[in-house]
Amino acid sequence: MVQVNDSYLRLKAGYLFPEIARRVKAFTEAHPEAAVIRLGIGDVTEPLPAACRQAMQQAIEAMGTREGFHGYGPEQGYAWLREAIARHDFQARGCDVSAEEIFVSDGSKCDSSNILDILGAGNRIAVTDPVYPVYVDSNVMAGRTGDADGGGRYGGLTYLPITAANGFVAPLPEEPVDLIYLCFPNNPTGAVATREQLKQWVDYALANNALILFDAAYEAFISDPELPHSIYEIEGARRCAIEFRSFSKNAGFTGTRCAFTVVPRGLTGTTAAGEPVELWGLWNRRQSTKFNGVSYIVQRGAEAVYSPEGQEQVRALIGFYMENAAIIRRELEAAGLQVYGGQQAPYVWIKTPEGLDSWGFFDHLLNQAHVVGTPGSGFGAAGEGYFRLSAFNSRANVDEAMRRIRAL
Numbered sequence: 290m291v292q293v294n295d296s297y298l299r300l301k302a303g304y305l306f307p308e309i310a311r312r313v314k315a316f317t318e319a320h321p322e323a324a325v326i327r328l329g330i331g332d333v334t335e336p337l338p339a340a341c342r343q344a345m346q347q348a349i350e351a352m353g354t355r356e357g358f359h360g361y362g363p364e365q366g367y368a369w370l371r372e373a374i375a376r377h378d379f380q381a382r383g384c385d386v387s388a389e390e391i392f393v394s395d396g397s398k399c400d401s402s403n404i405l406d407i408l409g410a411g412n413r414i415a416v417t418d419p420v421y422p423v424y425v426d427s428n429v430m431a432g433r434t435g436d437a438d439g440g441g442r443y444g445g446l447t448y449l450p451i452t453a454a455n456g457f458v459a460p461l462p463e464e465p466v467d468l469i470y471l472c473f474p475n476n477p478t479g480a481v482a483t484r485e486q487l488k489q490w491v492d493y494a495l496a497n498n499a500l501i502l503f504d505a506a507y508e509a510f511i512s513d514p515e516l517p518h519s520i521y522e523i524e525g526a527r528r529c530a531i532e533f534r535s536f537s538k539n540a541g542f543t544g545t546r547c548a549f550t551v552v553p554r555g556l557t558g559t560t561a562a563g564e565p566v567e568l569w570g571l572w573n574r575r576q577s578t579k580f581n582g583v584s585y586i587v588q589r590g591a592e593a594v595y596s597p598e599g600q601e602q603v604r605a606l607i608g609f610y611m612e613n614a615a616i617i618r619r620e621l622e623a624a625g626l627q628v629y630g631g632q633q634a635p636y637v638w639i640k641t642p643e644g645l646d647s648w649g650f651f652d653h654l655l656n657q658a659h660v661v662g663t664p665g666s667g668f669g670a671a672g673e674g675y676f677r678l679s680a681f682n683s684r685a686n687v688d689e690a691m692r693r694i695r696a697l
Contacts, residue, residue, distance in 0.1 A: 296432040301441060305422050305667035306330050309651075316655055326690040328617075328678045329661040331476065331636070333541045335609060335683075337590070338602035341540060344593035348586040359585035364576045366393025366549065370588045373595040374549060378534065384521035390553050390569065392576055393583050393591075395546040397506050397533040401470075402427035404502060404531065404550070406579070407571040408558065412467035415447040417459045419477055419665060419672030421504070424470040440670040450671045451478060453629065457638070458486050465497045471520075472504040474511060477668045477677040478638040479630015481516050487523045494529035500558065500568075501530040506548075509539035509607055511633045527553040531568070538635065538681075540594050540603050547583050547591045610635045613687045614680035620691035621678075635680040638665070650676050658693035 309329055317325060336342075351357025365371070371388035379386035394400050402423060410433055416424050425443065428434050435444025442448055447466050449459035457480035459471070471490060473482040494501050501520065508518040520526045535548040542548075552572045557565040583591075593599045614631040621628045627640035639662075641650040647664035654660045665675030680687070 294430070294432070296430055299429050299434065299436055299443070300426060301437055305663070308667070309661065309663065312651070313655065313661055320659075323659045325655075325659045325661060326682070326686045326693075327661045328680075328682055328687070328690055329663045331538070331679050331681055332543050333538060333606075333610075333681050335541055335606055337541050337545065338594070338599055338606065340593040340596050340599035340602055341590040344596075345586050345590040348589040352586065362582045362585055362588070364580050364582045365573065366391065366582065367585070367588050370592045371549075373592055374534075377595045379519060379521060379551075382518060382522060384519055385527060386519075386521055386551055386553070390551055391549050392552065392572065393547065393549045393588060394576075394580070395548065395583055396537070397504060397535040397548040397550070398423055400533050400548065400550045401502060401504060403575070403579075404572070405431050405433070406575050407568060408468065408500075409561070413447065413465065414445070414468045414470075415449055415462050415466040416470045416669075417451050417472070417475075418442070418448040418670060419451065419668030419675070420470065421472055421476050422668060424502075425669075441666075442670055448669070448671075451475070451480070452671060453627075453640075456480065457629065458482055461489060461493050465499070467497075467499050469494065469499055469501045470504070471501055472506075474507040474634035474636075475630075476504075476507065476634075477636055477663065477665065477672065478675075479632070479634035479636040480638075481511060481513075481633045483515070484517050484523065487517055487520055487526075491520070491523045491526050491529060495525055499529065500556075501526075503530050503532045505532055506535040507538060507634050508534070509603070510611060510635055512611070513633060516633065521551070521553075528556060531556070536591050536594060539607060540591070540599075541606060542587075542591070545587055545590065547587050609684075610680045613682065613684065616684075616687055616691060617678055617680060620695055624695050624697075631680065637678045637680070639676045639678065641665075641674050641676050647673055647676055653697075654694065657697055658690070660690045660693055 371391040374391050375388040437443050451457040451459050457478040503520040520530045532551040536542040552569045554569050556568050617637045618628050618631040629638040631637035647666035651664045663677040665672030
């Protein structure tokens with residue numbers, strides 16, 4: 290008899306977004322006339338930048354010739370894309386990151402889960418609460434937690450509450466941990482971290498021999514020049530942090546799939562016997578064994594993001610979504626709701642009205658306004674009483690959704 294991975298049975302009833310999809314499906318089947326507007330999942334809606342499309346089209350044409358055909362590419366990514374990333378995203382900001390330290394992948398969601406392949410099962414893990422669910426669920430699946438309690442918190446994890454009281458920036462752990470998941474700009478709250486706040490985390494990690502897994506998937510939405518875009522802008526971070534980045538939200542690659550992870554040379558962990566081991570070599574081996582790389586065509590499209598035309602078009606995309614976020618903030622505040630985020634990130638975090646919990650507010654908006662958002666409790670126990678709306682949609686849909694909500 291084939292035995293299953295029992296760790297999957299510890300997962301709560303359903304991953305957040307499939308549960309949302311289930312409820313929306315049931316509603317639309319019962320009310321086929323309803324024009325539902327989806328501001329829940331963080332999927333982009335605007336077309337790929339023209340520079341990326343043109344680069345992909347040229348790559349397709351090249352693939353149709355013997356001279357321009359590409360088969361298996363390097364699992365780490367083509368050198369020309371890695372060099373462009375290093376130069377524009379890191380070196381231009383004073384970060385000491387080389388092309389060799391960049392690993393191109395098909396998604397930061399995948400990488401933030403797959404990174405567990407090279408990390409030991411005995412690590413003490415800290416996550417924020419609320420949190421991007423993948424960080425928690427991937428550890429549950431890998432057998433690194435106990436069962437969930439009544440509030441949805443899993444045994445074996447250290448939860449760091451982020452609330453309005455602390456500006457949605459997690460406090461340092463009160464006891465030593467080994468792995469720390471941080472996400473800035475934050476999903477789901479839209480909060481950002483200052484240099485001083487990130488320095489506290491880097492100092493903590495260095496003092497406790499901990500590793501920070503830093504998700505910077507939304508860094509392109511930061512407009513304040515005083516705020517850091519990368520953890521490597523903080524001195525000492527190369528010795529304690531791995532960073533995840535994505536082309537999904539800044540350049541609309543959610544359906545095209547391209548991202549990258551930075552693993553600095555010299556960043557080490559230890560064996561069970563206490564011997565130091567460089568993580569770069571382990572990740573390189575993992576990718577070479579389990580991953581065949583991102584397609585040549587897609588990587589050419591990603592490279593075009595860094596062209597002058599691509600940069601201009603990406604800025605326009607980001608500006609469009611951030612204007613959506615500004616509209617959502619303005620209209621919800623005018624409706625009397627308490628609103629956070631939406632200024633350096635494409636997510637708006639809302640305190641639910643008195644008398645409604647997170648899922649209650651979800652059902653209220655769906656049934657009365659035909660608008661879909663994301664219940665805060667789906668991101669963790671501390672997210673109860675909050676609700677997330679995404680700025681990723683057309684202007685017409687955002688305006689109409691806000692009109693409906695204001696009418697409530």
